[in-house]
Amino acid sequence: MDVKFNKVLIFINSLVPLALLLWDAIFGNLGANPIEFFLRTTGVLTLVFLFITLSVTPLRKYFGWNNLIKFRRMLGLYAFFYGCLHLITYSFFDKSLSVSAIASDVWERPFIAVGMFSFFLLIPLAVTSTNQMIKRLGGKNWQRLHRLIYIIAIGGVVHFWMIVKSDITYPFLFALVLAGLLGYRVYAAIEKPKKKLATN
Amino acid sequence: MHRVGNKFTNYNNFYEFSTNKTSVARKAENFVTRPWTVEVGGLVQTPRTFGIEDLLKFPQEERVYRFRCVEGWSMVIPWVGFPLKTLLENVEPLSSAKFVTFETLYDPKQMQSSFYAGIDFPYVEGLRLDEGLHPLTILATGLYGKQMPNQNGAPIRLVVPWKYGFKSIKSIVKITLTENEPPTTWNIAAPNEYGFYSNVNPNVAHPRWSQKTEQRIGEYTRRETLMFNGYADEVAKLYEGMDLKKDF
Numbered sequence: 001m002d003v004k005f006n007k008v009l010i011f012i013n014s015l016v017p018l019a020l021l022l023w024d025a026i027f028g029n030l031g032a033n034p035i036e037f038f039l040r041t042t043g044v045l046t047l048v049f050l051f052i053t054l055s056v057t058p059l060r061k062y063f064g065w066n067n068l069i070k071f072r073r074m075l076g077l078y079a080f081f082y083g084c085l086h087l088i089t090y091s092f093f094d095k096s097l098s099v100s101a102i103a104s105d106v107w108e109r110p111f112i113a114v115g116m117f118s119f120f121l122l123i124p125l126a127v128t129s130t131n132q133m134i135k136r137l138g139g140k141n142w143q144r145l146h147r148l149i150y151i152i153a154i155g156g157v158v159h160f161w162m163i164v165k166s167d168i169t170y171p172f173l174f175a176l177v178l179a180g181l182l183g184y185r186v187y188a189a190i191e192k193p194k195k196k197l198a199t200n
Numbered sequence: 201m202h203r204v205g206n207k208f209t210n211y212n213n214f215y216e217f218s219t220n221k222t223s224v225a226r227k228a229e230n231f232v233t234r235p236w237t238v239e240v241g242g243l244v245q246t247p248r249t250f251g252i253e254d255l256l257k258f259p260q261e262e263r264v265y266r267f268r269c270v271e272g273w274s275m276v277i278p279w280v281g282f283p284l285k286t287l288l289e290n291v292e293p294l295s296s297a298k299f300v301t302f303e304t305l306y307d308p309k310q311m312q313s314s315f316y317a318g319i320d321f322p323y324v325e326g327l328r329l330d331e332g333l334h335p336l337t338i339l340a341t342g343l344y345g346k347q348m349p350n351q352n353g354a355p356i357r358l359v360v361p362w363k364y365g366f367k368s369i370k371s372i373v374k375i376t377l378t379e380n381e382p383p384t385t386w387n388i389a390a391p392n393e394y395g396f397y398s399n400v401n402p403n404v405a406h407p408r409w410s411q412k413t414e415q416r417i418g419e420y421t422r423r424e425t426l427m428f429n430g431y432a433d434e435v436a437k438l439y440e441g442m443d444l445k446k447d448f
Contacts, residue, residue, distance in 0.1 A: 031222055032211035032417050033273055096421060111408055163408060165271070166318025166389055167219035 003070050010071050014078045017045055018085070035093045042086035047160065047174055049079035050153045054181045062186065070124050076149070080126040111162035118155030121148050150185075153178055166194045209343075209418065211349045213269070214370055215319055216311040218219045218302065228350040231310055236355050241300075242376035245292035252355045256341060258282040263338055263359075267435040268400045268429045270364035274414045279359055280342035285333045287375070292327065296375035300332040301325070302358055302396070305373045325369040326382035326396070327360065328438075336361055336434055337374070362428040362435045364398045399439070402430035404448045 021041055024030050030037040053075040056068045057063070095101045105112045125146055134142045157178050161171035203384035210226040217231075225322050241247035243318065268274040303313075312315065313321075331337060336379040340359045342347055353370025360367050365388050376382075386394035393407055402412045402425040412423040428435050438448075 033415065033417060035420065036273070093420065094415075094422065105410065108405055108410070109408055113442065167215075167314055169219075169314065169316050169317055 003067065007071060007074065010074060014049070014075070017041070018082075035089065039086065039089045039094070042082050042089060043160065045082040046079055046086055047140065047153070047156050049075055049082055050149065050156060051174075051177055051181060053079055053176075054149065054153060058184045077126060077129055080122050087116075087119055103106070111159055114155050114162065115159035118152045118159060121152045125149065125152075150182060153182075171179055201409055204406055209349050209352060213271075213365065214321065214351055215317045216306060216313055216321060216371075219314040219317055224376040225349070225351040227312065231350040231354065231371075233350065233355040234359050236373075238356065238372055239271055240287065240291050240375045243294040243297035244288075244377050245294060247290055248291075250287075252339070252341075255282075255287070255339070255356055258286050260341060262345070263340075265336075265359060266360065266429050267359075267365055267368075268425065270366055270394065270398070270406060270411075272409050272411070272414055273319050273417055273423075274423075275417045276389060277343055278345070279338065279340040280345065281338040281340035281356075281359065284337045284358065285335065286334060286378075287388050291377075296379050298329055299378045299380065299382055300327050301376045301378055301382035302369045302372050303337060303374040303376075304369055305371045317359060319385050323369060323385045324382065325358065326378075327367070327382050328381075329377070330438055331360070331435075334435060334438065337432060351400055361400060362400055362431040364394075364400060366394070367398050367430060368388065397439075397444070399435075399444065399448075401444055401448065403427075404445055 020037065025034060025038065030032075053072055056072045056075070059065050060068055074104065091097055091102060091127050092129075099190055106116050107113075128137060128142060128145060137145065157171060160174060161168060173184060210225045211221050213221060214224045217227040218225045234252065236252040237249050238252070239249045260282055262280055264276060264278045266274060267277050283410075284300075285424065294325045302325045304321075304323035317340055327337070338359050339351075339356055340417055341356050343349070343352060348357065353368075353372075356372055357370040358368050358372065367384075384394075384396055386398075387396055400411075405411055416423055422431060426432070
C-alpha cells in the first residue's frame with residue numbers, strides 16, 4: 001500500500017464536505033437560515049470524523065486492516081478541525097465573540113456546557129498528535145491520554161441529543177453507532193483475557 | 201425579493217409533514233385544502249361549520265408582523281387574513297367561555313410525518329379568550345399577497361404575533377370555546393419547556409437556548425428579542441398582575 005498517496009487521498013477527501021459547504025454558502029444555497037445550517041453541519045461532521053477515527057481499531061482487529069492506523073491521527077485531527085469550525089461559527093455568529101455571553105451560555109445551558117467540555121478535551125489530543133509528542137509522552141501514556149476520545153464522543157452525542165426539540169431520530173442513530181463502536185471495545189476487552197486463558 | 205420569499209416559505213415547522221424544516225414544502229406539495237371546513241362550536245350561541253369559501257368572504261387585510269420562533273429565529277411576514285374576533289363574534293361566545301382552542305387537521309394518508317415526530321397529533325393549541333379577541337390576533341389565509349402555501353398552514357391558520365410561533369397553529373379544522381384551559385401540544389410534550397402562554401419573553405430562557413436574542417432570517421448578526429415580540433404596548437395589559445416567569 002502506498003501510504004503517502006493514501007494519506008493525500010484522505011486529506012483531500014476529508015476537505016470535500018467543507019468545500020461543498022463553502023460553495024453553497026458563497027452561492028446562497030444554505031437555505032433560509034444559513035448560520036444554523038453551517039452550525040449543524042459542522043457539528044455533525046465533527047461527530048462523523050470522531051466515529052471514523054473510532055472505527056479504525058475495530059476494522060483493524062476484525063478485518064486485519066492494520067495499515068489504517070497510519071491515517072488515524074489525521075482523521076482525529078479532522079474531527080478537531082470541524083469541531084473548531086463549529087465552535088467558531090457559534091462564537092462568531094451566535095455570540096458575536098462576546099466572552100461573557102459565551103460564559104453565561106455555558107453556565108445557563110447544559111447542552112452548551114457538554115459541547116464545550118467535549119471540545120476542550122479534544123485540544124490535548126490534537127496538541128499531542130505529532131510523532132514527537134508520542135515519543136515525548138511514551139506510547140503507553142499517549143494511548144492512555146487518547147482514550148479521552150471515548151468521553152469526547154459520548155459528550156458529542158449527548159450534546160446533539162440535548163439540542164433536538166422532539167424528533168430524536170438522528171441523535172438516536174448516532175448513539176446507536178457509538179454504542180457499537182464502544183461496545184466492540186468492551187467486548188474485545190472481555191474476550192481477550194478469555195482467549196489467553198484458553199491457550200494456556 | 202422573490203428569491204428571499206421562496207426561502208422564507210421553505211423553512212417550516214409543520215411536524216405533521218416532517219420534522220425537517222426544509223422538507224415540509226416538498227412533502228406538503230399535494231396537500232388537499234379544498235374543500236375545507238372549520239367547525240366552530242363549544243360554548244357559543246350559534247355553533248357553525250364554515251367552509252373555507254365562507255371564511256374568505258370576511259374582509260381580508262394585510263398585516264405585516266414579526267414572527268418569532270421559540271427556536272431563536274425570526275422573520276417579518278406579510279400575512280393576509282382577518283381578526284379572529286370577527287369569526288368569534290359571528291358565533292357569539294357565551295359568557296361562560298374563557299378559552300378558545302384550535303385543532304389542526306390530522307390525516308395520516310396525506311401527512312406522512314417523520315419516523316418519530318415526538319409530539320402527539322392532532323396538533324392542538326389554545327388561547328385565553330381575551331387573547332383570542334385581541335385585535336392583533338388573526339386567522340391568516342395567505343402571505344406575500346398570495347393564498348396560503350400548503351407548507352405554511354393552508355388554507356387557514358392562526359397568527360398571534362406576540363407569542364412564540366408554535367402557538368400560531370396551522371391548517372385549522374376545529375375551533376372550540378371552553379371554560380377551562382385546554383391542553384396544548386408542546387406543553388404536553390415538555391411542560392417545563394413550553395408554557396400555555398408562551399409569550400415572547402427575552403427574560404425567560406428556554407432550558408436549552410437563550411431567548412435574549414434572535415436570528416432574523418436574512419441577517420447575519422443576532423438581534424435583541426423584544427418583550428412580547430415588540431407588541432408590549434398593545435398586549436402587556438392582558439397580563440397585568442401576572443408573574444410571567446411562572447406563567448411562561
